[in-house]
Amino acid sequence: MSKAILVTGTDTGVGKTVVTAGLAAALRARGIDAGVMKVAATGCTVADGYTVSADTQFLRAVTGVTEPDWMLAPICLESPLAPAVAARRTGLPVSWKQIKQGLNDLLERHPVVLAEGVGGFLVPIDEETLLSDVAERLGMTVLIVARPGLGTINHTLLTIEAVQMRGLRVAGVVFCETFEDEEDGSTATNPGEIERIAGVHILGTLPFDPELSVEECRPGRLVESVEEHLDVEGFIRRECAG
Numbered sequence: 001m002s003k004a005i006l007v008t009g010t011d012t013g014v015g016k017t018v019v020t021a022g023l024a025a026a027l028r029a030r031g032i033d034a035g036v037m038k039v040a041a042t043g044c045t046v047a048d049g050y051t052v053s054a055d056t057q058f059l060r061a062v063t064g065v066t067e068p069d070w071m072l073a074p075i076c077l078e079s080p081l082a083p084a085v086a087a088r089r090t091g092l093p094v095s096w097k098q099i100k101q102g103l104n105d106l107l108e109r110h111p112v113v114l115a116e117g118v119g120g121f122l123v124p125i126d127e128e129t130l131l132s133d134v135a136e137r138l139g140m141t142v143l144i145v146a147r148p149g150l151g152t153i154n155h156t157l158l159t160i161e162a163v164q165m166r167g168l169r170v171a172g173v174v175f176c177e178t179f180e181d182e183e184d185g186s187t188a189t190n191p192g193e194i195e196r197i198a199g200v201h202i203l204g205t206l207p208f209d210p211e212l213s214v215e216e217c218r219p220g221r222l223v224e225s226v227e228e229h230l231d232v233e234g235f236i237r238r239e240c241a242g
Contacts, residue, residue: 002107005171005239006039006140008117008131008163010147010155015176017055017214018206019145020116021062022226023174023235027112028063029223030232032240035110036063039099039134040118040125041073043080051076055116058214062222067106074102075125084124096129100138112240115140121162136166141239148175148187148205153194160198171239172201174230177208201238204230 007020020036027034041053056072059065069076075098079086087094106113117123121142123131135142142163146156156173163170175191191202206229212220226232 002111002113003239004103004107004113004115004138004140006115006117006131006135006142007145008121008135008142008159009145010120010152010159012119013178014145014147015174015178015206016116016145017058018178018212018222019143019174019176020114021059021219022206022222023143023230023232024059024063024065024114025223026226026230026232027236027240030236032112032236033110034063035067035106035113036060036065036072036116037102037106037113038073038116038118039103039131040075040077040083040094042077042083042086042118044073044076044078046078051078054215054217057217058219059116061217062219067109071102071105074098082123083118084126087126094126096125096134096137099125099134103138114143121159132162132166135163135168139168141169141171143171144173144200146173146175148177148190149184150186152186152190153197156194157198160194160200170198170200172203172235174203175205177206180208180210201231201234203232203235206230 009016024034024036036059044051044053077086209220
C-alpha cells in the first residue's frame with residue numbers, strides 16, 4: 001500500500017529539506033523505494049528558461065531519485081513568499097490540485113513518498129487552501145521538524161495540536177540544528193518535555209554540520225548523521241511496515 005508522509009516544520013528554515021533528504025536516503029539504503037517531493041517551492045531561480053528549486057536539487061543529489069524537477073516540485077515560484085502570495089504577485093494560477101496530481105504520480109512510482117512542505121503547517125497554498133487542508137484531504141501522516149533550542153516547546157506543541165485537530169497522525173518529531181549557536185541548556189530537555197506532554201515519538205536531533213548547504217547542494221555528513229542520531233528503524237517499523 002502506497003503511503004505519503006508530509007514533512008512539515010514549526011517555521012521556515014528549520015531543516016525540512018535536510019530531514020526529508022536524509023531520511024529518504026536512509027530508507028532507500030535499506031531497500032525501501034522512497035520517493036521525495038517539495039509540495040510547493042518558492043524562492044526559486046530561473047536557469048535556461050526553467051524555474052529551478054535549490055531544495056529539489058538537494059533532494060535529488062542526496063537520495064539519487066531520477067524524477068525531473070517538474071515532478072519533484074509541482075509548484076515552483078520565484079518570489080520567496082508563501083505560495084499563495086508568490087502566485088498572486090506573479091499572476092500565475094496555482095491550485096492545491098497540482099500537489100495532489102504530483103503526489104499521485106510519485107506514489108505510482110514509489111511505495112513511500114516523503115513530501116516536504118513549505119514554511120509551516122498553516123501556510124496558504126492557494127487562495128482557498130492551507131497546507132493543512134492539503135494534508136487533511138490527502139490523508140497524510142505528518143512528520144514535524146523543529147528547532148532544538150529555547151522556544152521550541154511552544155512552537156512544536158502548537159504544530160502537533162494543529163495536526164491532531166485535523167484528525168491526522170503525527171509520525172514523530174525531528175530536531176535539526178540549522179546553525180551554530182551559543183550553548184542553550186534547553187536543548188537537552190526540550191525533546192523529553194515535548195514527548196512527555198504530547199506523547200509523540202522523538203526521532204532524535206541532527207547536529208549542526210558546517211559542511212552542509214542546501215543552497216550550494218553540499219550534503220556534508222548528512223547521511224551519516226541521520227544514521228547516527230535518528231531512530232530510522234523505529235520510523236520504518238511505524239510508518240513503512242507492510
